[in-house]
Amino acid sequence: xxxxxxxxxxxAGMAGNAAAYTAxxxxxKVLQIERGEYPGSKNVQGAILYADAIEKIIxxxxxxxxxxxxxxxxxxxxxxxxxxxxxxxRSEEFNREPYNRYTIIRAQFDRWFSxxxxxxxxxxxxxxxxxxxxxxxxxxxxxxxxxxxGDVFADCVILADGVNSLLAKRAGFHEELKPKDIALAxxxxxxxxxxxxxxxxxxxxxxxxxxxxxxxxxAGMMGTAFLYTNKESITLGIGCMLSDFKNQKITPxxxxxxxxxxxxxxxxLAGSEMKEYAAHLIPEGGxxxxxxxxxxxxxxxxxxxxxxxxIHREGSNxxxxxxxxxxxxxxxxxxxxxxCSAKNLKNYRERLDxxxxxxxxxxxxxxxxxxxxxxxxxTTYPELLNRAAHTMVKVDGIDKKSKEREIRGxxxxxxxxxxxxxxxxxxxxxxxxx
Amino acid sequence: MHSVVCIxxxxxxxxxxxxxxxxxxxxxxxxAIINPYDLFALEEALRLKxxxxxxxxxITMGPPMAEVALRKCLSFGADDAILVSDRAFAGADxxxxxxxxxxxxxxxxxxxxxxxxxxxxxxxxxxxxxxxxGIARRLDYQLLTYVSAIREIDHEKREILVERRAEGGVQVLxxxxxxxxxxxxxxxxxRYGDMDDMFRAARHPLKQWDRLAAGIExxxxxxLKGSPTVVGKVFAPKPRSQRAEIIETVDNDPKxxxxxxxxxxFTQHPKLERExxxxxx
Numbered sequence: 001x002x003x004x005x006x007x008x009x010x011x012a013g014m015a016g017n018a019a020a021y022t023a024x025x026x027x028x029k030v031l032q033i034e035r036g037e038y039p040g041s042k043n044v045q046g047a048i049l050y051a052d053a054i055e056k057i058i059x060x061x062x063x064x065x066x067x068x069x070x071x072x073x074x075x076x077x078x079x080x081x082x083x084x085x086x087x088x089x090r091s092e093e094f095n096r097e098p099y100n101r102y103t104i105i106r107a108q109f110d111r112w113f114s115x116x117x118x119x120x121x122x123x124x125x126x127x128x129x130x131x132x133x134x135x136x137x138x139x140x141x142x143x144x145x146x147x148x149x150g151d152v153f154a155d156c157v158i159l160a161d162g163v164n165s166l167l168a169k170r171a172g173f174h175e176e177l178k179p180k181d182i183a184l185a186x187x188x189x190x191x192x193x194x195x196x197x198x199x200x201x202x203x204x205x206x207x208x209x210x211x212x213x214x215x216x217x218x219a220g221m222m223g224t225a226f227l228y229t230n231k232e233s234i235t236l237g238i239g240c241m242l243s244d245f246k247n248q249k250i251t252p253x254x255x256x257x258x259x260x261x262x263x264x265x266x267x268x269l270a271g272s273e274m275k276e277y278a279a280h281l282i283p284e285g286g287x288x289x290x291x292x293x294x295x296x297x298x299x300x301x302x303x304x305x306x307x308x309x310x311i312h313r314e315g316s317n318x319x320x321x322x323x324x325x326x327x328x329x330x331x332x333x334x335x336x337x338x339x340c341s342a343k344n345l346k347n348y349r350e351r352l353d354x355x356x357x358x359x360x361x362x363x364x365x366x367x368x369x370x371x372x373x374x375x376x377x378x379t380t381y382p383e384l385l386n387r388a389a390h391t392m393v394k395v396d397g398i399d400k401k402s403k404e405r406e407i408r409g410x411x412x413x414x415x416x417x418x419x420x421x422x423x424x425x426x427x428x429x430x431x432x433x434x
Numbered sequence: 435m436h437s438v439v440c441i442x443x444x445x446x447x448x449x450x451x452x453x454x455x456x457x458x459x460x461x462x463x464x465x466a467i468i469n470p471y472d473l474f475a476l477e478e479a480l481r482l483k484x485x486x487x488x489x490x491x492x493i494t495m496g497p498p499m500a501e502v503a504l505r506k507c508l509s510f511g512a513d514d515a516i517l518v519s520d521r522a523f524a525g526a527d528x529x530x531x532x533x534x535x536x537x538x539x540x541x542x543x544x545x546x547x548x549x550x551x552x553x554x555x556x557x558x559x560x561x562x563x564x565x566x567x568g569i570a571r572r573l574d575y576q577l578l579t580y581v582s583a584i585r586e587i588d589h590e591k592r593e594i595l596v597e598r599r600a601e602g603g604v605q606v607l608x609x610x611x612x613x614x615x616x617x618x619x620x621x622x623x624x625r626y627g628d629m630d631d632m633f634r635a636a637r638h639p640l641k642q643w644d645r646l647a648a649g650i651e652x653x654x655x656x657x658l659k660g661s662p663t664v665v666g667k668v669f670a671p672k673p674r675s676q677r678a679e680i681i682e683t684v685d686n687d688p689k690x691x692x693x694x695x696x697x698x699x700f701t702q703h704p705k706l707e708r709e710x711x712x713x714x715x
Contacts, residue, residue, distance in 0.1 A: 003633065038465075038502075125632045127509075148628035 005031045005123075007330060008143055008154040010130045010167060012039035014316045015302025016160030017113040018057050018323030024122035026331045031152060032114075032122055033145060035129040040110025044280035045316055046187065046226055046235060048210065049104045053317035057324050058116060062098065066108040068230040069208030070099035073201075077264070079215035079225075080386035084264050095207065103208050103228045103235070105189075133157060133171045133298070139341075140171070140297035156340040157298045158326050160319075163281045165304035173300070174291030179243035180372060181285025183223060183310065186252040187237025190272035194232050200268060201229055212313070213238075215382030217259050219250055222371045222378060224313070225259055227268065233275060234268065236260070239282060241372070252279065284310035287365035293352070294345040299326040307357060311364045318357050325351050370426050377423070380414050435488030435587075437479040437550040438539055439512065440569070441472040443496050443503040444559040468503045471554025475617040477624045478584065479552050480511050486587065488549075489513045491542060495523055495534050501640055509627045509635035516542070520644040525658030528560070532568025534656045538648040539573060550594075551614040555580055563616065570614035578607060579616045587611075 009020040012034035020032040036042035048071070054061050073090035094100060118124055134142040134151060142153035161167050163182065168174050194205075201209045213225040223240030238255050245252065260269060283289075283306040290306045293299060301307070302319035309318060329348040330340065338344050352358045371377060388407040392400075411420060445464045479490045492507040494500050495518040504515035518538045526534065542548060551570070556563035563579070570577040582604065583597040592611045597604050599618050627635075650656055681698060683690045700707040 123633070123636050125629075125636060128629070128632060145629060147626065147632065150629045152629070 002142075002149075002151050002153055003031075004142075005029045005152065005154040006334065007031070007156050007158065007327070008033065008152060009158045009160055010143065011160040011162060011302075011304075012036070012110065012114050012117075012124065012126070013043045013160060013162060013302060013319065014045075014110075014113075015304070015307075015319035015323035016158070017110065017117055018053075018320040019158045019160060019301055019327040020117045020122045020124070020323075021057060021113070021120055022324050022327035023330060024117055024120035026327075027121075028327075028331065028334065030117075030122040031154065032117060032124045033128050033130050033143065033152075034114075034124065034126045036126060038111055038126055039114035039124065040107040043106045043110050044187070044278045045106050046228060046237065046313075047104050047106050047109075047316065048228065048313075049102045049109065050314070050317040051098065051100050051102065053320040053324075055098075057320060065112050066104070068103040068105060069203075069206050070094070071101040071103065071208045071210055072203065073207075073209045075209065075211040077211060077213045077215070078382045078385050079213055079217045079262065079264070080383055081216055082263050083386045083390065084213075084215070084262075085385045085389045101210075103210075103230050105230060130161070130167060133167055135171070138296050140295070143167075155297070155334075156330050156345075158323070158330075159298060159300045159304050160302045160323060161304050163283050163303040165300065168291065168300060168304060173295060173298075177281075177283065178285070178289070179246055180241060181283060181289040181306070181368075182242045183239045183282040183284045184242045184245055184252055184279065185237055185239030185282055186256050186277070186279045187235055188256065188277045189230070189275045190234045190236070190269055191232060191275045192234055192269075192272045196271070197229055197232070197234065203229070206231075213259075214378065215386075216379065217255075217262065218378055219248065219255060219258075220375055220379040221245065221248055221250070222375070226313075227265065234272065236265070236269070241284070242281070243372075282310070282315065283308050284368060286310065286368050287358075287361040288368075290361070293322075294342065294348045296342045296345075297340050299329070299345060299348050301326045307361070309360050309364065311367050312360070314360075321355065321357055322352065325355065325357075366429070374423065374426065376415065376419075377427075381423075384411055384414055435482060435486045435550070435589075436546050436548050437482060437488065437490050437552060438542060438548050439472070439476045439479045439490060439492045439507070439552045440535055440565070441476065441492055441494050441503060441507060441554075442469045442557050442559075443467070443494065443500040444469045444557055447558045466499065466502070468506060469554055469557045469559075471556060471558070471617070471619050473554070473624045474619050474621055475552035475554050475615070476507055476510060476512065477622045478615075478617050479550070480625065481622065482550070482584065482587070483511075486589070489546065491516065493518065493535065493538060493542070495519070495526070495531060495538070498642075504640060505635045505638070508638050509631050510625060511627055511631050514641070515638065516641045516643060518643050518648050520648075520656075522645045522653050522657045525661060526656060527661035527663035528562050528564035528568060529662060530656050530658075530660035532565045532572060533660060534645075534648060534650060535565065536569045536572035537650045538643060539569065541643070541647070541649045547612075549611050549613075551575060551612075553614070553616045555616045555618055566614060566616040573612075573614075576609040576611075576613040578609060578613060580618045581615045582618045582621050584615075 006028040007023050007030045009016045009032040012032055020030050024030040072094040075086055075088045077084040077086040114124055129146045130143045131146050132144050133140045134144055140157050144151050159167055208229045211227040217225045218240050221240035221244035225238035227236040238259055283303050285306055293305045301322040307318040307322050308315040326348055333344055391403050391407055443466050446467045449464050483490050490512045491514045492512045493516045508515055523534055553566035567577055578596055580599045581596045582599045586595040594611055594613055595608045598607050683694050
């Protein structure tokens with residue numbers, strides 16, 4: 001029995017679920033195939049949910065989705081070996097509904113999201129791996145799964161199979177990912193009683209804190225670290241470019257262990273019990289590394305298409321948005337009675353270009369390169385900043401003017417005046433790019 | 435051949451943790467799975483269907499979320515699935531559970547005779563191994579526990595020949611159908627269903643029976659009311675072994691090491707030291 005569908009979605013992460021839900025809701029005959037035991041069982045993210053993207057897909061998601069805490073405070077830390085310079089932003093504004101950002105646990109959230117797909121009429125099949133795309137010449141006409149009688153056909157296939165999109169690679173739609181375009185992140189979830197978390201982070205029930213970290217915690221590699229509060233647990237993790245791990249011969253878990261020993265982080269975890277650990281690849285090559293995202297009978301959404309904004313740490317919202325736009329493109333073609341040719345699916349790319357997705361990715365297209373070539377942003381500057389703060393804060397009978405001179409001197413000595421100006425210019429240009 | 439397989443959705447006990455402060459079991463976030471022992475029962479029933487044809491019906495008593503477990507059984511190749519679910523069943527011990535399941539299987543029998551009932555040898559959350567025998571007794575079926583293989587079924591004579599793992603060896607037993615078999619683990623390997631079964635499992639209209647649909651008139655025989663078992667206390671057992679101690683010596687001299695080790699032993703067992711001294715004299 002080779003069944004035919006309007007749409008086959010490969011993968012049940014944020015992009016796949018957004019696509020399958022949108023299409024099923026519009027009445028298309030949708031099959032979604034996930035290789036994990038259940039949707040979410042293999043999915044890894046920090047994880048912070050940006051309400052905007054999911055709200056555009058399921059407006060009343062807050063009523064039933066499993067959300068941990070809404071975020072009311074953002075801390076940014078630049079770490080030295082035994083100190084940090086940081087800033088906090090906390091606002092009652094974030095405590096007014098509707099909330100803007102939440103911590104979530106993907107295993108639970110994705111399961112909920114997938115239930116919405118099923119309720120909308122989509123057929124979700126788990127524990128089934130799509131091995132290859134079925135082609136008719138240049139055109140994708142379906143997928144072959146690893147089960148007996150496993151060929152299924154569709155007018156269109158949306159590839160939402162994650163960062164290492166083996167399907168697209170096998171079909172020759174894009175090349176092997178390059179280590180310089182992928183970050184490797186590791187994270188742990190530590191159990192702590194709810195009251196302890198709320199006391200330790202100075203927050204009330206359901207309120208949450210995010211700590212974003214950069215500096216020597218990444219041992220000179222291009223990357224960042226994070227710590228999020230969940231309801232009854234703390235998630236912390238660290239990620240750096242794969243190419244840097246390779247060159248520096250540092251293992252990710254070593255980095256995470258060091259991070260947990262940092263005197264500013266250790267007390268936050270005291271008495272906790274590690275519940276789970278995970279690792280994940282994040283496609284951070286940005287605009288310049290993006291593969292083609294559509295073709296005859298197929299589109300790519302989410303991580304599989306490199307839709308990640310590494311600078312702003314946005315990924316899942318881009319995944320949901322691209323999944324939704326891909327499905328919407330298909331819905332409109334179907335309504336107009338048009339076929340899913342590459343010519344017609346070009347509309348997907350055009351819609352992406354008009355959305356924040358491509359505008360943001362294009363804006364930061366030079367960022368990865370700037371950071372790759374200038375490791376001082378991850379080594380020298382954090383150290384200088386921390387030393388400067390230390391000098392200013394310490395009361396030791398030295399006048400403030402001399403202290404300022406000393407701080408200026410230490411910056412110039414470390415990077416030279418031209419170096420400092422150059423770094424500022426490089427950053428400014430990369431941020432301002434259009 | 436009509437086989438009914440009883441399954442139970444259980445928390446994955448490998449992932450259960452005890453709350454460090456309150457000593458209670460933390461079920462939150464622990465995935466629910468099909469009791470692993472039940473899968474050997476289901477696979478054996480499917481193999482009989484492969485050999486002789488017939489029908490495999492899966493049944494479970496549990497909350498609505500157990501639907502996931504039943505659909506999974508369908509995806510492996512079971513033909514039908516029944517969820518026996520009612521608030522009145524909550525808090526059931528093995529006596530009340532076997533009563534409800536026996537009643538429901540009685541209902542199934544009204545439409546199609548049941549030749550074999552399969553269960554796993556026990557569940558991983560209760561570990562009692564009582565529900566299977568309880569069902570057999572109530573339905574007046576022959577009972578074969580810890581079965582490791584089904585050798586033959588003689589449809590003419592309505593006889594079944596099985597191997598049963600027993601202390602000190604394997605028993606080969608023959609009995610009459612209908613019969614209830616509790617299947618031993620490790621006896622077979624669950625199949626990987628084909629794509630048609632996946633579609634069927636996702637679309638199958640699941641039967642949900644409440645207490646009355648399962649043919650139980652008296653609410654006092656099921657659930658907590660029908661359960662004589664009382665939970666007295668829940669506690670985490672003390673770890674049996676203690677952490678190993680690393681004993682360091684001043685240098686690497688084996689003599690010093692022996693002296694240190696003996697001193698350690700003697701402080702804990704003073705009698706031993708006196709005994710050795712006495713013998714030495």
